[in-house]
Amino acid sequence: MDQVFAYPAKWWNEAVIVWLVVAVVIYAVTAVPGLYFIFKYRFKPGEREVGDHEKHGHWGLEALWTIVPTIVVLVLATYSFAVFKKQRTVPEDAMTLKVTGFMWGWQVEYLDDKGNTIKTVVTAYNPTSYEAPEEQKIVVPAGKPVKVLLTSMDVVHAFYVMPAKIVEDAVPGRITYLWFQINKPGEYWVFCREFCGTGHSHMFAKLKVVPPEQFALWLKGSSDLAKKGG
């Protein structure tokens, strides 16, 4: 478990490799004969001047390259379904963040077990820099699953957790969700991934992953931006 860097990134990386292998094989099986035919069947005056008219079709071959690709894509879609289920099933012990997107920043509320907000972090829009001050970093514990409930105050945004390779839209008027887990402490990127206007490319956040003990201290600390009565 410790060797895995993040979830659902681990399963995403595996899925990409599965697809890539299939794609390279299909490409080779198609392009190599194709290129070979282009060279082998070149027009040669006197030798090869007209194409072979007898070969207009072959139902056996055509059935083969209809049925086999159908099976291949259905297998890929089913494999994807299995991974999707894991991406959409939040682990039981996840902590919950309520994230509200706005033009152009994120308001992150840390909820306790009863759903009350105990701490709030808000990122301020900086149109030119990608630095974030400490108090605007979204702190989460390493090695623990985090559920993110998403919504928006204005237009459609999307919360992309880059180390976890997962994104979901933040839509006004509804609550969407994603979950992730990062195992290695460090600072990572969160980007807005649904076009939302002039500040879209600077609607980022720094995700600060810290050991669980440090997170607990931070959560209780006095340097929070929450309004009283959370």
Add this chain to the structure above:
Amino acid sequence: MREAVAVPWFSAGLKEWIFTTDHKKIGILYFTTGLVFFIVAGLFGLLIRFEQNSPGFQVVSPSFYNYLLTGHGAVMLLWWAIAAHIGGFGNFLLPLMIGARDVAFPRLNALSYWAFFGASVIVLLTLIPGNHIKMMWTGYPPYAAHPDAGVTAYYVFAIHLLGVSSIATAVNFITTYIRMRAPGIGFWNTNLYVHSLIAANVIQLIGVPSLAGAVTMLFLDRYLGTNFFNPALGGDPLLYQNVFWFYSHPAVYVMIIPIFGFYSEILSTFARKPIFGYKSMVFAIWGIAVISFIVWIHHMFTSGVPDWARVLMSYTTVLVAVPTGVKIFNWVATLHGGAIILRSPMLYTLGGIFMFLIGGLTGIPNAMVAIDLGVHDSLFVVGHFHYVLGMALTLGIFGAVIFWFPKVVGKMYPENFGKISFWLVFIGANIFYFTQMLAGFLGMPRRYPDYPPIPEWVVLNQISTVGALILGLGVLVFLIGIVKGLTSGEKAPANPWQSPSLEWRIDSPAPVDNFGEKPPKVEPDYHPYKYGAPPTF
């Protein structure tokens, strides 16, 4: 029907061009307009590329960047990837390939073009500062109803006019095919280009009204106080996305299916043999068209729609790879046993097919919902669609221009320009779009003028720019070739490629009245891909 004693296009005056109902001149008007806008959108693309080249804002402001990107997307998709070839080549070739004198409704055809022209004027109006539209070609509310998005009305009205143009053209082309085929042309000896054109127009007929509905609701929300997409008063932004994509997904098949038609015509001509599996090719065209209507949620996999909808349309989306794959395998099989001549239209066609294979294979991870949850709205998606549209579609149109140049113009396109432009475009575009896909896999979002200096992103963006410059040079060479062909091209015979297809039985350039008073005599065993005699070109 207007008397076809009108003059041929090269000696037609302005009045003739404005009032013409001749399908050939209308086709030339469409293609020329589409090509001019392709160049403008391409220049916008280069500016975007220069801005994205490095972190920071060096070239343009974020607001202007958003205008450039909206313009680039909307114009490339709607002017180049649809109107230029369906309005351009479709108009010119459809009556000729079926032995007709014109389309079923020539005046309606003229209306189609002038509505398209009106939409083009609106796009030019957006160039004026203060008139910019910045909601991206997708125009999602609530942002698109927000003042920061620019003059939404221009976006809406341009689409309305394009919609009128498209629906009228669809009615026209479908009726023409059903009612005006010369005796001897039936469903099973119709050119594959015609099959693909008609299938694309059936999609247009069914789908375009949906797009019109989406943008009309957007207009009403923005300007007349309705709340279709305002959740505070009972609306839902996802309603727009559903209605928008219900058309806009099938639209991409409107874009590519006729290009597949070009590939079939050109490939069989330069392999000197019939297309392998003609009947399957026809079934595949219609299979793609039907499936295209039941996959649109794949554009919304992260949008908050229910999980069951995402899974369902993940399955339906991967299935579109089957008929598409059949076409690619059949083209490769056509090469087997051919007598292949690598003239530039053939290079463009083969290049397009091999690039469509990459584009299609990179569509599959987007269709696999688990992978899409990591690449949605990243440059990976951008790389995917540039492979299928930027490469396969554009290579196909360039090849078609060179191939039918003699029939339209009466002169040959200069072959060396064809070959040089092909290699530059092919190599440049591959460098450009492949690096986009890699950057997307490494997390880079799309529609970002600026980004943090993550080293991999910076390097990939810089390599990407090199690709774009080579591509731009290739396009320039291709365009110069058109000018050279028009001015000093070698005089073309009626049938320079020795093709049995009907459009090659009339003079080059095509006479004003096509086949004359009577439809052409079509032999009982006519087929457009019967290559009997050795070629002499």
